[in-house]
Every structure is written in C-alpha cells, then in structure tokens.
Amino acid sequence: MTGGYNKMIHQALSFFVTAYRSLLIHKFRSFLSVLGIVCGVMAVMVMISTGEGAKREVLGRIERMGLKNIYIHDKLLSVELQEQAEKKKSYGLSLFDVESLRSLSPAIVQVGAVQNAALTPVGTGIGITPTILKCTGNYGELLGLKIKSGRFINEQDSYNNHQVCVVGGTLAKRLGREGRVGKTIRINDLLYTIVGVLKKDDKELSKTAKVKSQNFNDTIFLPLNIPHNLTKFGSSIERYSMLSSVVVEIDVRENVKPVARLIHRAMELSHRKVLDYDVIVPLELLAQALAAQKTFNLVLAVIAAVSLLVGGIGIMNIMLATVTERKREIGIRRAVGATRKDIACQFLAESFLLTMCGGGIGIVSGFACVLVIEYLAGWPIEITAASMIIPFVLACVAGVFFGYYPAVKAAKMDPIKALRTV
Amino acid sequence: MLLEVKNLYKSYQLGQNKISILQGVDLSVAEGEFISIMGTSGSGKSTLLHILGGLDTPDKGVYTFSTKNMLSLSDTERSWIRAHWIGFVFQTFDLLPELDVVGNVSLPFLYNRADSEQSVEQVERAIEKVGLTHRRLHRPLELSGGEMQRVAIARALAVQPKLILADEPTGNLDSKNSQIILNLFQELHLAGTTIIMVTHDEKVAAISERTLHMNDGWLQ
Ligand SMILES: Nc1ncnc2c1ncn2[C@@H]1O[C@H](COP(=O)(O)OP(=O)(O)OP(=O)(O)O)[C@@H](O)[C@H]1O
Numbered sequence: 326m327t328g329g330y331n332k333m334i335h336q337a338l339s340f341f342v343t344a345y346r347s348l349l350i351h352k353f354r355s356f357l358s359v360l361g362i363v364c365g366v367m368a369v370m371v372m373i374s375t376g377e378g379a380k381r382e383v384l385g386r387i388e389r390m391g392l393k394n395i396y397i398h399d400k401l402l403s404v405e406l407q408e409q410a411e412k413k414k415s416y417g418l419s420l421f422d423v424e425s426l427r428s429l430s431p432a433i434v435q436v437g438a439v440q441n442a443a444l445t446p447v448g449t450g451i452g453i454t455p456t457i458l459k460c461t462g463n464y465g466e467l468l469g470l471k472i473k474s475g476r477f478i479n480e481q482d483s484y485n486n487h488q489v490c491v492v493g494g495t496l497a498k499r500l501g502r503e504g505r506v507g508k509t510i511r512i513n514d515l516l517y518t519i520v521g522v523l524k525k526d527d528k529e530l531s532k533t534a535k536v537k538s539q540n541f542n543d544t545i546f547l548p549l550n551i552p553h554n555l556t557k558f559g560s561s562i563e564r565y566s567m568l569s570s571v572v573v574e575i576d577v578r579e580n581v582k583p584v585a586r587l588i589h590r591a592m593e594l595s596h597r598k599v600l601d602y603d604v605i606v607p608l609e610l611l612a613q614a615l616a617a618q619k620t621f622n623l624v625l626a627v628i629a630a631v632s633l634l635v636g637g638i639g640i641m642n643i644m645l646a647t648v649t650e651r652k653r654e655i656g657i658r659r660a661v662g663a664t665r666k667d668i669a670c671q672f673l674a675e676s677f678l679l680t681m682c683g684g685g686i687g688i689v690s691g692f693a694c695v696l697v698i699e700y701l702a703g704w705p706i707e708i709t710a711a712s713m714i715i716p717f718v719l720a721c722v723a724g725v726f727f728g729y730y731p732a733v734k735a736a737k738m739d740p741i742k743a744l745r746t747v
Numbered sequence: 748m749l750l751e752v753k754n755l756y757k758s759y760q761l762g763q764n765k766i767s768i769l770q771g772v773d774l775s776v777a778e779g780e781f782i783s784i785m786g787t788s789g790s791g792k793s794t795l796l797h798i799l800g801g802l803d804t805p806d807k808g809v810y811t812f813s814t815k816n817m818l819s820l821s822d823t824e825r826s827w828i829r830a831h832w833i834g835f836v837f838q839t840f841d842l843l844p845e846l847d848v849v850g851n852v853s854l855p856f857l858y859n860r861a862d863s864e865q866s867v868e869q870v871e872r873a874i875e876k877v878g879l880t881h882r883r884l885h886r887p888l889e890l891s892g893g894e895m896q897r898v899a900i901a902r903a904l905a906v907q908p909k910l911i912l913a914d915e916p917t918g919n920l921d922s923k924n925s926q927i928i929l930n931l932f933q934e935l936h937l938a939g940t941t942i943i944m945v946t947h948d949e950k951v952a953a954i955s956e957r958t959l960h961m962n963d964g965w966l967q
Pocket residue numbers: 759760761766768786787788789790791792793794795
C-alpha cells in the first residue's frame with residue numbers, strides 16, 4: 326500500500342500548500358494575527374537565555390569556590406562594634422582560628438589561610454598595582470589554582486619564611502622577562518624569588534556578580550609566615566597576623582553542612598560572640614541559587630503560558646474569521662468529495678503553519694533581541710537549543726490547540742449552507 | 748438502475764411554519780440516461796439534486812445509488828461516493844479563485860484514492876476534452892463565464908464519475924456558450940455517463956432523453 330501512503334503525503338502536502346496560499350492572500354492580516362505568538366516566543370526565548378546565562382555565571386562562580394570548601398572571611402567592624410570587640414578580646418581572624426579549626430572535626434581535611442598584605446612591589450614599572458596576598462602552602466590546592474610553570478608556595482616556604490613568591494598570569498605577562506621563574510621581585514626592602522607562575526584565568530569579573538568571585542591574574546602570592554610555636558607569642562600575635570580569609574576543606578560533600586554548623590559554634594565561642602567574621606558555605610549558596618532559579622523558572626513558565634495564551638487567542642480569532650469567510654470554499658470542497666476530517670485537517674494545517682511562522686519569526690527576533698541585550702546591558706547570555714526549541718514547540722502546540730475549535734467548526738459546517746452562501 | 752428514489756420528503760421549519768419542498772418524489776434513472784428536470788423557482792430542484800449527491804438528507808424516503816442505501820451511509824461514506832462516483836456542476840461555476848485551471852480540475856483527486864500519476868493524466872485529458880488546454884495555467888478570474896463552466900465540467904468528469912449532477916449549468920451563459928456546454932454534455936452522454944440536469948430552458952431540456960417536471964413537490 327505504498328500508493329496509499331504516497332497519497333497521504335500528497336494530501337498532507339496539499340493541505341499545507343493550500344494553507345500557505347491562503348495565508349499569502351492575507352499577508353498583512355496573517356502577520357498581525359501571529360504578532361502575539363511572535364512576541365510570546367521572543368519573550369520566552371529572551372527569558373530563558375538570560376536566565377540560563379545568569380544561572381551559569383552564578384553556578385560557575387560558586388563551583389569555582391569549591392563545593393567542599395567552607396570560607397571564613399574577616400569582617401570589618403564599625404567603630405562601636407570594634408570597641409565592643411576589644412573589650413571582649415576578639416581580634417578578628419587569626420592563626421589561632423586556623424589552629425583550632427584544624428582539629429575541630431575529623432571531616433576537615435585541611436585548613437588554609439590568606440592574608441591581604443598591604444604591600445606594593447617596587448620598581449616594576451608595569452602600571453598596575455598588584456594585590457599581594459600572603460598564604461599558607463595549601464592555598465593553591467584549596468582554590469584549585471592552576472600553575473603554568475614552577476610550583477606554588479609550599480609548607481616549607483611558610484614555616485621557614487622563605488623569600489619566594491608566585492605571580493598571577495596577567496602580571497607575569499606584563500613583567501615580561503622579569504616575570505619568569507627564577508627572577509626576583511622587590512617588595513618593600515626584600516627581594517622575593519619567583520618560584521611559580523599561575524595560568525591566566527580568563528573568567529571575567531562580571532558586573533552582575535551576586536557571589537563575589539576573584540581571579541588571581543594580578544596577584545603576587547607570598548608565603549604566610551607561621552611561627553613554629555603559636556602559643557609562645559601569646560595574644561600579641563593575634564593582632565599582628567590578622568587574616569583576611571580562612572579556607573576549610575571537608576572530606577565529602579555530605580559533611581559540609583554539619584561541619585559548617587560546628588564551625589559556626591566554635592567560632593562563636595572563640596570570638597566570644599563578636600561577629601567579626603563571615604562564614605560562607607558555597608554548597609549552601611548553590612542550593613540557594615538553585616532555589617532562586619526554580620522560582621525564576623516558575624515565573625517564566627507563567628509568563629510563557631500567558632503570552633502564548635494571548636497569542637493563541639489571536640490565532641483562534643483569525644481562524645474563526647477565515648472559516649466564515651471561506652464558507653463557499655468549504656462547500657465546494659465538500660461537493661467534490663472532501664470529508665469533514667479533510668476540512669478539519671486543512672484548517673488545522675493553516676493555524677499550525679501560521680504559528681510555526683510566528684514561532685520562526687519569534688526565534689529570529691528573539692535571537693536579535695538577546696544579542697542586543699548582551700551588547701547593551703552586558704548581561705551574561707546563554708542561547709541554548711532549549712531556549713529556541715521550547716518556545717517554538719509551545720507556539721506550534723498553541724497553534725494546534727487554538728486552531729482546533731475553528732477547524733471543527735469548519736468541518737461541522739452543513740455543506741448545503743456552505744454552498745448556498747454567496 | 749443506477750439510482751432509485753422513492754417517496755422522498757423534505758421540508759424546512761421556518762419559525763412556526765413548516766415549508767414542505769419535496770412531497771413524495773419518485774425517480775428512477777438507468778445507467779447512461781440523460782435526464783433533465785424543470786420546474787418553477789423554489790420548487791425544490793436544487794434540493795433534490797443535493798440529496799441525490801449525498802450533500803443533503805431528506806426527512807424520509809428511500810434512495811438507492813448504485814445498490815447502496817444512501818440514506819443509511821455515514822457522512823464520510825457519502826463523501827467517498829462523491830469523490831469517486833459523482834460530479835457536480837453548478838450554475839455559479841464554483842471554482843476556487845486562488846487555484847489555476849489544473850488546480851481546480853485536480854481538486855477531487857485530493858479526496859479520492861486514485862494514484863497521483865494516473866490522476867495527473869486524467870486531469871489533463873479532462874481539460875483537453877473541454878478545450879481549455881491553452882488556458883490550463885490561468886486562474887478563474889482570467890476566464891470568461893463559459894470557460895469557467897467548462898473548467899467546472901472538466902472537474903466533474905475528470906474522476907470519470909458514474910453520475911453527473913448539473914444545476915442550471917447554462918443559467919449564467921449566453922446562447923453561444925450554452926451551446927458549447929450542451930455539446931459537452933451530449934458528448935459525455937454518448938460516452939455513457941449518466942447525467943441529471945436541472946434547467947429552466949425548454950431548448951436546453953430538449954437535448955436530454957427525458958424531461959421531468961417538478962410540480963407541487965413531486966416529479967412528473
Ligand atoms: N435552509 C433553508 N431553510 C428554509 N428554506 C429553505 C432552505 N433552503 C432552501 N429553502 C427553500 O426551499 C425551497 C427550494 O429551494 P431550491 O433551491 O431547491 O429551489 P430551486 O427549485 O432550485 O429554485 P431555483 O430554480 O430558483 O434554483 C425554496 O423555497 C427555498 O426558499
């Protein structure tokens with residue numbers, strides 16, 4: 326029965342050709358009627374693209390922080406709180422915190438620390454002021470920093486107070502020959518030998534960052550000097566070695582939450598309830614970001630539904646008008662042998678084609694719109710296949726759904742009445 | 748007998764009034780016959796033709812077409828019969844304005860089982876038969892009334908139907924064009940097609956083998 330099959334294809338094709346022709350007859354009207362669908366598809370596409378872009382950026386940033394890490398950042402206090410803190414003898418993040426966190430739980434693999442050293446290198450003549458961070462030997466590993474050549478700061482550097490440094494990718498490039506392993510950089514009165522150069526990190530520091538991200542392209546890492554015996558120095562060292570951030574690595578993700586709770590409690594105790602620190606758990610941030618995304622998706626779905634509903638009603642409206650207008654044609658087709666189903670299919674093909682064109686136009690203009698937004702607003706954009714396929718398919722479904730009633734109406738029309746209509 | 752109608756009734760309800768149009772129509776048509784039906788305007792000739800073509804249904808009566816009980820068939824089955832066995836020709840030609848001659852004549856094949864190659868051939872032959880091969884790619888608006896009616900006849904005969912139903916086919920034409928149309932019917936008749944033609948014109952009716960008159964809701 327290939328003949329019957331061919332016939333079916335031929336018939337379906339002719340429905341679309343007929344549909345196409347009748348849409349062409351009323352070009353402007355057809356265009357107006359799909360405007361709703363076009364806008365709907367466009368809106369959905371723009372929303373998905375910007376949503377995906379924002380999501381990717383936020384998630385990327387969080388993941389870069391390391392999902393098994395917990396960060397404790399130093400917090401600047403207001404003057405009043407500072408007085409309070411001094412009364413209670415809490416002096417911000419210090420190496421004591423690092424020491425006590427290390428033995429807090431068996432789930433803690435390692436603890437690293439970094440200190441923002443208010444230092445500037447001398448005589449580099451490169452026009453930018455690098456950030457100088459003093460860090461523990463495990464800091465590079467904790468943050469997943471990638472080495473281009475040489476090595477990162479290690480434990481020995483830290484404990485033995487070696488005069489070495491690691492430079493960021495951009496900085497090394499700017500320094501040229503002077504930025505290679507083995508060369509020295511002068512900071513204050515001391516010469517530091519470069520032992521490693523970091524890979525350039527091309528993640529941009531975006532303007533819309535909700536989660537702070539950092540790259541270390543312009544950074545010089547120095548070893549954070551750790552005294553062999555902390556306790557010997559007593560409280561004076563607390564003030565002296567203020568850390569800007571402590572990083573705690575947990576063995577498995579499941580332990581992140583409970584350990585975070587432990588850390589909160591331990592920190593509260595050792596800092597005597599003075600909140601001169603912030604505990605940041607990337608895994609929790611991730612959960613929050615995903616939850617926010619869910620809400621966003623829901624809003625998106627509602628907007629998509631509403632716009633496609635409005636667009637669909639536009640289609641239904643025009644199709645009902647078409648059916649009334651083409652009564653005579655329906656009568657003629659019925660007289661030469663068209664069944665009700667044939668008539669219904671023909672009108673369904675027409676509304677389907679109409680919304681398909683609308684969907685196509687919507688995607689093209691959505692694409693343009695997304696590019697303009699990216700260019701003008703600088704939002705992160707991600708055009709995925711889904712961001713095009715979903716609204717397109719929805720539009721087509723709306724076409725069939727809202728074309729159904731007019732098609733049935735056409736099919737049910739009494740052929741005699743249709744023929745007697747002039 | 749190709750078709751047999753017995754005691755056919757059809758009425759319309761207009762508000763309180765019941766208008767009886769057909770009141771016991773009897774009609775038998777043998778295969779190959781050429782019959783004309785005459786009658787005053789509003790006597791129900793078109794109504795009868797529509798019922799014969801399965802487009803309309805009577806209130807009661809018996810109608811057998813080609814051994815099939817037409818009144819018990821479904822809408823789809825009656826559509827099938829129209830697509831394969833019956834050709835309509837109307838007074839107002841009733842072509843689709845957006846299709847050219849070939850498109851209009853091909854229309855029935857869209858709804859019938861004939862395979863595509865064969866139908867293309869039949870369409871071309873039908874157009875040739877009505878003498879419009881040179882106009883085959885023109886749209887109806889570019890044709891004269893007589894030419895349009897010839898296209899309509901080509902459309903009706905292209906599927907090689909058992910029966911052609913013509914409702915005042917020359918009603919809108921001058922005598923010269925009418926003659927062309929009537930010659931076509933004559934040819935079809937000689938080729939063995941059964942034709943039932945409604946007309947107001949005695950001279951037109953004269954070319955048929957048998958003329959029936961619609962009077963007070965029945966044929967005589
Ligand atoms: N849907 C309808 N409702 C009510 N009356 C109708 C309807 N359709 C047709 N009629 C009536 O039925 C009668 C028969 O109509 P029909 O078209 O069959 O007449 P006819 O004999 O073909 O007339 P003419 O020669 O003018 O074409 C007319 O009086 C018409 O008004």
